[in-house]
Amino acid sequence: MDAVPGLVVLLFLLGGGTGLEPNGGYCIGSGCFALFRDPTNFRTAQSLCNAKGGHLMTVRSSVSNDVLSILLGNLTGVFWIGLHRLADCRDPAGELMGFQWVTKDSESDFTNFVPSFNSSCSAHSCVSVNKEDGFKWRQTPCGQPAAGFLCEYSFTEPCATLPAAPDQSILYMTPYGFEVEDAQLVPPGSTATRSPSGTKHICFSAEWLQAPWSCEIQEGGCEHECAEDPSDSPVCFCPPGQTVSPANRVSCEAPAPGDPCAALRCQQTCYTDADGSARCGCEHGLTLAGDGTSCADVDECADARHCPGENVRCVNTRHGFECACEAGYKKAGVQCVDVDECVSAPCEHICTNAPGGFTCACYDGYRPDAEELNKCVLFCGAEECPAVCDPNDPLLCYCPEGYVVEERDKGMFCLDIDECSFFYCDQGCTNMFGSYACFCNKGYKLVDQYKCEDTDEEPEGSVTAPTSSVAPSPSAPYPDPTRTPSAVTPAGLVGIIVCAVLLIVLAVFGVHVGLGCWERKRKKSSCGAGELKAAEDETQSLQRVISDSDKNNI
Known part of the structure; x- marks a missing residue:
């Protein structure tokens, strides 16, 4: 059976819910009503009804009020119905006195308020019924727990009840969790079990389908297990020692005493030959195992005749097989055609479609990202x-x-950038365009792409070739710069510092004398030759650098 919308609805009805089972129910026309004896407040009751696609019961007519009376019968306690008020105060002029149904409307051909209806105002009031009031509507605080509640479910595409012979009876189980016997119409998803044969049917799209049906719904109606072959109908299986009943094809039964099949304990079916001997058998898609009693999957894909055509592959399934398209192809009728992946723009720059796939390329000045090949980075x-x-x-x-x-x-x-000038490597470094590589001397090994650790081997005076063509991982911090130790002794270092200080002092003195002479020349005075000579000797040919601001002052 194909997964059509109606099947989806059945899966929702039969698979949803909260695990809370109703204590009774009734179906009439295109609606069903369920009774739940579960103490809860109004809001929780409404949520529980919603879980099966319904809502709290609306009592809009005398007929629905009769259904309410039938369901509650002689039960004591208060029960929620789907009438509440969201406004602060009631509207005495309104048909429902300011109240509305949980379906957000006030349409009703029937009202049943108690004569002394509570007229007090509150932010949120709800309505309950009980046997002592004759099931009339009484205002009740919404947060107060009630003894239970009534749910209402509407449906379309119902099935008429099945015909039954005088010696037969049929029991209908609705998808809402309760059984009915005398309904004229039953909702979709209901199952019908005919006695005494045990045959089963399910209501789907206003038609009854005999079991086994789709294994997705209640195991196809099988008592034990259901299996489905895409090219054939669903089949039922039984535990070892039992066989599927030929009368209904869903229930499991043990061979009668004295039956030659009793000793075989066949897993699925048992056949009796003309000579009175018995043998086990298996349904389509299964083969008899070596023990002669159990059934095992058959690898139908071993038959090359299955799934013919190009770009198609056979997939072995439980008790069957199915034909699927190769990666990069999709079904088009009975053929598999190429999917144009480029339509979904999977590449950052250039996408080229190919049979069964696609390739990405980058514009000039870019190259594929090593981590995400569909993206591009500058190069x-x-x-x-x-x-x-x-x-x-x-x-x-x-x-x-x-x-x-x-x-x-x-x-x-x-x-x-010449990364090697930043001393990122412990020992050797090779600069490359956009990157660098570290390497180590003999007797050392490269660790974390930049550190060199001693390998306890005797060094031979040579170096190893670069061990990496990429820079250290961006996620790892660069090491501190590693510099070559200075060969200058402490005494030599002191001498260098003293000489540098003397040169700076002489240079400052020479500049000072030169500026004084220049000032006297500007005032038409002259400098003595001795002063100029001394300045020349002291500065030892140091030249003054004239800035743009000095030029403006000259």
Whole structure:
């Protein structure tokens, strides 16, 4: 059976719910009503009714009021019906005195308020009924627990009751969890069991289907287990020692005493030959196992005649097989045709459809992302290349990883960063375009792509080749710079510092004398030769750098 909308409805009705079973029910016309004796407040009762696709009962006519009386009978306690008020106070002029049904309307051909209806105002009032009041409507606080509630269910495409012979009886089980016998119409999803034969039917789309039906619904009506072959009808199975009843095809029965099948304990079926001997058998899609009694799956896909055609594959299923399309193909009638994956734009740049798949490519200046091949990242592949800039903002430019942007007269360019100058590696380093690689001396091994650890091997004075062609993982922090130890002794370092200080002092003195001489010349005075000579000797040919501000003062 195909998964049509009606089947979906049946699956919802038969599979939904909260596990709470009704204590009785009644069906009339195109509606069913269920009684639940479960103490709860109004809101919870409404939620429980909704779980099966219904709502609290609306008593809009004298007929529905009669149904209410039948269901409650001699029960004591109060029960919720689907009438409540959301306004602060009632409307005495309204037909329902300011109340409305849970279906959000006030339509009703029938009212049954108690004569002394409580006229007090409250934010949220609800209505209950009880036997002591003759099942009249009484205002009750919504949060107060009641003894139970009544649910109402509406349906379409019902089935008429099945004809029954005088020596037969039929029991109908509704999808709402209660049984009926004298209804003229039953809702879809109801099952009918005919006695004494035990045959079963299910109501689907206003028609009765005999069991076994689809295994998705109540195991196809099978007493034990149901299996379904896409190319054949569902079949029922029984536990070892029992066979499927030929009278109804759903129930399991044990062989009668003295029956030759009793000793075999066949898992599925038993056949008696003309000579009185018995043998076990299996339904379609199963084969008799080596023990001669149990049934095992048959690998129908071993038969090359199954699922012919191109781009089709056979899938072995439980008790059968099905034909499916290869990856990248879809069903079109009985054939499998290529799916154009590019329609869904799976690639960031360029998508090219291919039989059974697709390929992604990148524009010039980009290459596929190593982690997500359908995406693209900037790529240079040289020491420098033009930067990619925002057309609306020429100064907003981007470079590949491992490059830095530089502004020139002809535009913005990306320059390769020499990562080796930052001493990222413990020992050896090889710079590459957009990246770098670390390597170690003999006797050391590379760890975490930049550290060199001693391997306790004797070094031979040579170095290993680069062990990596990529920079350290971005998720790992770069190591602190590793520099070569200085060969200068402490005494030598002190001497260098003293000489540097003397040179700075002499340079400052020379500049001071030169400025004084210049000032006297400006005032038409002259500098002595001795002063100039001394300044020249002291500065040891140091030249003064004139800034733009000095030029303006000259």
